Amino acid sequence: MAHWLHRLGGRGRRLAAYAAGELPPAERSSVEIALAACPVCRREVEACRLASLALRKSSRVGLTAEEAAAFLPEVNRRIDHGQVRATRPARPDLREILWDHPRLGLASAFAAALMIVGLTLSQWGPFVTTPGNGVEVVSVDVDEDGSVMVFEAPGSTLKVIWVFENSSS
């Protein structure tokens, strides 16, 4: 549980930095306290350390001039013939982005929720709550000779649209 809270809190990168020895002393001690309570985090730190060691230990690859000249054309040839399968996309996929950046993930979820609410409300657009008697007069147009009054008598629950006709018309 503590591990997931750490992941959500964006501590994954701090653990990696801790494993690489890149954290300042003050942060180191706070991470150590967190590690004491989180066995999964400890394993993660250990895995980071091992990976880092493995990378440091791996020998450098040296190519002869001929090999270097043939390398790129061979890669292109294999790609053109579909012999090499992409093990992962060139760009990180959405899940990876959201997982590595929990705040971005939360912001996206919030934006999506807002969008859904907005779209839903826009479907119900013309409605707002009607007043106490359940009647709202949105607009009134009368003949140019006439006039109109909208009122509600005290003690009555009725709303009235009263049209005054011009007596000459």
Add this chain to the structure above:
Amino acid sequence: MRSSRASFGQGLRWRFLLLGIFGVPLFLPGPGWGQAVSLQAQVIYAANQSGGVDSRLGNLAENLQKTFRYSMYQLLDAPKGSAALNQTWSVTLPDSRLLEITPTAIQEGQYNLTVHVHGSGGKSLVNTVVRLRRGSTVLVGGSSYQQGVLIIAISAN
């Protein structure tokens, strides 16, 4: 080349998925689509003359007496009908006048109605848009009739 194609394909899948999730509500029919509104118009003749209050007016009579100072209220007609969204329900009123009611938006319990009263000869007397809660009544009145006025009580269910 292949890896960028695969990545492009995956990106496209995500975009279609998001478009599906957020785009579908845009194409859904709005609330009230296909519903019909039950409408009732009570055509009342009000005047200061003998005759009292028509008992057929029921609860409306009390409210009319609180609202106006006429001594006589007579129910001339009480047509009922229904109209779907953006369909017009027409009622002939005394003296060749015409009442047209068009529901323009429907949500559970609330209706937007366009109410149009035409005088004789098709002259527009009043054109109004009202928002009614289910069971509420709005009065449209003032048009002269005989010795008094016509009052139209409109309600929707």
